[in-house]
Amino acid sequence: MSIKKRLVVAVDLDEVLGQFLNALVQYYNQEKQKTFAVSDFFSYRFCDVWGGTNEEATEVVHAFFETEFFKQRILPIDDAKQVLEKWKGKDIIDFYVVTSRQTVILEETKAWLEQHYSGIFKGILSGNHWARENAHLGMVTSENGGGKDSNQPELVPSSAPVATPSNNKSSSRSKAEMCREIEANLLIDDAPAYAKDCLENVSSMRKVVLFGDYGWNQKVPEEIASMLENVDDEQKRVVRCADWLQVDKELEKLVAEFVVE
Structure with missing residues (x-):
């Protein structure tokens, strides 16, 4: 291919x-x-x-x-590893973990990923949302401060030892900022607010998968709702996937857009 x-x-x-x-x-x-x-x-x-x-x-x-x-006791999501390993083996996709997790648990996060998803991810980016120092912000998006602080933790290669960032641990960055850093074409996330932020603020983003049938992602911003409901399947920029088997199909569609005949 x-x-x-x-x-x-x-x-x-x-x-x-x-x-x-x-x-x-x-x-x-x-x-x-x-x-x-x-x-x-x-x-x-x-x-x-x-x-x-x-x-x-x-x-x-x-x-x-x-x-x-x-x-x-944090268990992996069903079928995630199998789907990711399948596409990793094709050597046409670079996968990154882009998480809102706090920098204080970055080492534990990397260890968990090594245990359950070894060799799959090229790097880990941590947004430091919900940290003690900025609990009032909650979910950090471009609208409430993400991307405005230049003192941010850098991407941590998945094959490198995790080092505690020497800069300001209280700083946070939005999912959009992290996706811009890696020039992401697709985001797989369970949070509608992050989907909206990335589609509006990441020029390389082709599509967002809104993952899981969760209570907190049933209600979506109006802009996302219109993308889900009123667009032909071929043109949708937001799609719901209840599980990783459905994500697999979306990855197939995305790859097809980039295939050279």
């Missing part, structure tokens, strides 16, 4: 590659004697579901980082 250029695909981590929320809910239920399930989460702003403030929820999550629930 001959292609015009290598494709670049940005892949979110939590709820796309790994079941982060499932492990967090197990921890929260044990600590607080609650009975929440992932299906209860209509929002990924956790305090919207279990109550309290965003800052309090951030403290719960950071406490979770210190436990075996975070270190050992």
